[in-house]
């Protein structure tokens with residue numbers, strides 16, 4: 244998964260309110276909330292950065308082990324994919 | 334969505350802002366509350382600044398309404414800009430101008446839903462309420478195009494003396510069009526306080542008949558705690574007129590400011606109108622001690638329009654609560 248690149252799907256809008264990221268999928272009419280770390284990953288899914296780069300940025304920022312970050316990011320991306328909120332570009 | 338509004342209320346941010354982009358309309362509905370004062374409408378540039386400010390505030394949803402929003406020449410540009418600035422859009426329209434091309438255009442934007450009003454299951458009845466021949470056919474055509482492009486469609490039946498008995502057929506038609514059916518019985522005075530439309534309202538006997546025809550109650554009001562806010566107006570929502578006037582909602586026309594004079598951020602944060610709404614809970618209104626509260630969805634905007642005071646009640650709200658209580662007691 245590390246070399247893959249994802250982007251946020253069209254029609255999903257978000258705002259950061261208090262410490263939460265609120266996502267609205269306008270096509271499905273669904274509302275989702277992400278915690279702060281989830282929200283930051285969401286921001287990094289921009290159709291340019293690879294999964295490996297996202298993991299590296301989190302390791303730097305949160306001082307977590309590469310292994311932990313990798314597990315968390317991959318699990319999170321899989322959830323977003325299943326919810327139809329992101330799509331793979333590469 | 335309720336959680337979204339709760340988070341916004343906690344943060345003191347408007348989640349949903351209603352933009353009345355014009356008061357002009359091609360229909361002449363007999364119950365309409367809108368009064369077109371013919372002043373200069375906000376321009377595309379003014380909306381551009383407004384949207385940037387709303388973005389700064391954290392607003393997520395824009396409800397675009399009128400009048401008929403689609404009579405604005407720049408409506409495509411406006412909707413496109415709202416989408417580009419990452420807002421979710423709810424569009425209220427009569428559907429008269431929605432053809433295949435426009436439905437396709439909407440399907441490319443961040444449209445949450447399109448809401449249209451339906452007044453009868455046949456053209457004679459619907460058109461007699463809108464005052465425009467062909468409006469029913471245009472409405473049905475619009476709904477078909479919107480659904481074809483996978484846009485969520487809500488059709489709202491406004492029950493009045495001339496049409497309430499048609500509700501069963503309307504509901505069937507709405508479902509056959511693959512749209513969501515809603516209804517409302519609350520007709521309000523006009524924005525200039527004229528009470529003309531009130532004569533169209535159902536009386537107690539007609540309300541009983543109406544609810545017995547609707548049968549299922551799509552409207553089961555959530556249990557209210559008197560320490561809650563009475564509604565979202567001024568707490569997580571507000572309305573902005575085509576002339577830039579800011580109100581808590583499209584019915585509660587208490588002027589909080591004008592965006593041509595002050596920024597929306599300042600109006601939202603500092604206006605006395607909003608502050609006073611934020612200071613009150615259900616218990617501070619007459620509804621707080623009303624035995625009908627569990628069967629009622631109080632609307633202080635419609636109360637204010639009719640009684641000139643938010644602290645009151647209206648015949649239609651009370652009668653509706655009486656009928657819903659009777660239905661609940663029957664079960």
Ligand code: SF4
Pocket residue numbers: 619620621623624625626629630631632645646647650651654
């Ligand atoms: S019936 Fe009137 S006073 Fe009672 S809760 Fe409803 S709106 Fe309020």
